Amino acid sequence: MSLFRAEDIAIRFGGIRAVDAVSFDVQPGEVFSIIGPNGAGKTTIFNLISRIYAPTSGRLLFQDQDITNVPPYRIAGLGIARTFQNIELFANATLLQNLLIGRHCHSTVGVLSELVFTPAVRREELKHREKAEEVIAFLGLERYRDTLIANLPYGVRKVVELGRALCIEPKLLLLDEPSSGLNVEETEGMGFWIEDIKKDLGVTVIMVEHDMNLVRMVSDRVMALNYGKVIALGTTDEVQNHPEVVRAYIGGEA
């Protein structure tokens, strides 16, 4: 039983087919990477899964439930978390507040109780704080806890982005170019975290990535895209040596 399945999803922006009849499925507990040259539609697929865009055709199934028409704010509650390529953190809030916002989908108290801060709200707040602290401990972010995001370096922000997604306690984690802007050591660190997420937290990961070393290090299966279409799907070695993939990256006769 696959955790997530995309069936023939497609989206057009005017005349451009950003994603064209893409189908793939992701097994629970695996790390599934999506690679391809720039503009291939990889982030667009993520935006389709998070429902920021609506597909023009096709279906998305999460745990055998059709999520093609679910509104975007329901996705977190279902257990799907994502990070953004260009870091969409809340710049004027502290790191801790960002992580606590990540806990929002687990909030059970009503708005009116929050206004008067009932004891139930207080208990929930303490629980959210404990969970956020677990993520901080997991990622080693203690010293930045009360710093405003605007004052943090880029590498740390990438990690906070990951932490915020983990606060959702997701079953499926979408990582959009987790290593972009990171140096070799930081990328290795990211790779270790992804492995820990897979093994210790049992989270399934779909990753869009350009860095083939990272892809090789953590992925179970890889899918290659070009111009919105799937050109290869299989294990890392199969895809890397696929002639279509080579041609897409390096060029050659069409």
Add this chain to the structure above:
Amino acid sequence: MRYLFKTDYRQDLTIWRHRGDLFWYGLLGVALLAIPFVLSEFYVGEFGGVFIFAVAGVGMMLLAGYTGLISLGNAAFLGIGAYTNSILLAHGVPLLISLPVSGLFTGLFGIAIGLPTLRMSGLYLAIATLAFGSIVGTVFQKWDAVTGGFDGFPVPEPYIFGIPIQSANGVYYLSLAVLVIVLWLSANLLRTPLGRAMVAIRDSEISAQSMGIHLARYKTFAFAISAFITGLAGALFAHYVRFLAPDAFDVLLSVQFVTIVFVGGLGSLHGVIYGALFVRLLPQFIAIIRDDLPFGVGRMPGLEPSLFGLVLVLVILFEPGGIYGRWIKIKHWFQAYPLKRRSSFRRQKSYARSERLR
């Protein structure tokens, strides 16, 4: 210099930072309660006005400072609250009921303006709220049957358990009570998921949605609660001015609310208090020095609005943190002495960009 050593998550949940704060707030409370016994009626009335504007400022702060929705139509909410309260009182409803009801009724208008404007942001939202404010102002003028139009509406004298409220002392204590309640509600808001959701919407709508925040619901709620609080302020305002004129609730009043929030310090409740003090006391200050100003400047009509505008521009240019921001810098300077550095508060340059294509 005091260093705050935290040992419990509960310490992060409290409204005050540490025991010392509690002491100073307590002292402030006692001083405020004692003022009507010490100062003359004129000053008590002025302070009442400050409290009322502070309540309206909190409404504006929740909208602009925390959710990032700039509204130039909050004067309309003030007016709706004022008229609703006066009309209810004229029909014999006791004050303790008409006050919250005016707030709730104004809250409905907040929802009415919040829902259609969900997709707007920044400049467009400001214009839309400006238009809304104008429309409501015109309705106040034209709907004679209910609001009395340009003849005005005398505000009936209310009683709470037999004590008249119209006097300056009554208005003072009532506004102080409402201010304290509203500040408590807002402080609660900020330490709960609701307040964090509003901050998230301000900073990045798309990732807020990915965190499970229902944008429409929270934006509408921000408008509703801002309108509720401003409506309460309006109800108190009716007792402060005692006679309602429809053209008092125009865009210039909305700009005063924006000034309160910006000059006081965007994003903090302390800032609202400082801003309200500034906005209410500036006209008094102008009145005092008016005759001493050179070149007959003091006799020009429109001195007040132009001075407001000038201060607003100067604050935005030179001290975007407002009065509260400047106070924090001064406090930090004293606390860090002699290790103070100019660069602790250097602002980052930011560049504008718009999403227009053509």
Add this chain to the structure above:
Amino acid sequence: MGYDSVGFNTPFTNRTINLSGLVLGQDNVSIIAGTVLLCGVLYVFFSHTRLGIAMQASSQNQLAAYYMGIPVRTVFSLIWAISAGVAAVAGILLSPVSMIDVNMGFLGIKAFAAAVLGGFGSIPGALVGGVVIGIVEQLAGYFLPAGFQEVTSNVVLLATLILRPQGLFAEIAGKRV
């Protein structure tokens, strides 16, 4: 003059043109002609001169404009100057038909409505927007009960922002994540 209103006489006042049976006041015609001329000049300026394109660039992405060597502060000052100048010309064009008085500036809110209806960023749009609002106001005064005419421009403004925020002629792009 202080608070009093003053009249304004132009070479066109109180004279009419007769266009095969249609009688128009010459000052009204001069206003229309002046507006069209002004809009034509502005349109050509913004789309075909380097300074105009630099202004559009600075508004769309300030940092990139700096990188391209555009003196952004000077450009912004010039934009404010041009805007003030255009508003002044509008005031001059308006004065023959309405008295000059201290509260003339409140027309600016209707100008907002016209600009939004036409679409921010489109000069022909602002022109069309102004015409539409003028016509709708007159129709509202005629067909709707008394007191509604004043709110017409605001209602049109709100309706445009709610239903079609990009106005008639401009386009808005969403943020790409």
